[in-house]
Amino acid sequence: MNKIKTLVVAFLLISFASFAQTSDKPIKIGYTNVEYILLQMPESKQIESQLKDHSTQLENQLKNKYSDYEAKMQAYEKGAATMDKVVREDKEKELMNLNNSIQEFQRSAQVSLQQKEKSLVDPVITKIDKAIKEVAKENGYTYVISNQALLAGPEDGDISPLVLKKLGVDPTKVNTQQPAAVKPAATAPAKTTTTTKSSKNTKKKN
Secondary structure, eight states: OTTTHHHEEEEEEEHHOOOOTTSSSOOOEEOOOHHHHHHHHHHHHHEEEEHHHHHHHHHHHHHHHHHHHHHHHHHHHGGGGGHHHHEEEEEHHHHHHHHHHHHHHHHHHHHHHHHHHHHHHHHHHHHHHHHHHHHHTTTTOOOEEEGOOOOOOOOGGGGGHHHHHHOOOOOOSSSSSSSOOOOOOOOOOOOOOOOOTHHHHHHHHH
């Protein structure tokens, strides 16, 4: 899911807490992959679907804006030669404003998609965080780290199956290959290259 890796990294830096025990007990370190766990949860598909719907809505709005711009640009080019100077300048100003509106919408759409994704992902990350801490406490782990920062470690140190079970996901029915990165589930509307031709026409009329 788009930007999930960034959200997870922030989670790892802020939310992964140590589980201190008394000094007479040995240190026990476990590891897991939050991205992997998130992808195994039912909420993952729901998030992907909602982000796709939101992205499609934004794309459709952008297409409508661009279609309006193109139609008015074509009308301007067709009649520019016979237009009165005042009318022509007014049309050029209108086209410039439409072009600026498209660019602004693209920026706003990107922010909107990011905010939507964060609002959907954050509650799930919090849920995973809680499960990790509970598993660590129940199984006597002093620390839990991300396996993305792990160079080597025993297989029994991987608490991912325990966390999945705590979250109500059967660890025997999931993809056991832990991903290095999360594939984006949705993208922001593709930016359109809108060139304002009015400036060219202005030069020609001079």
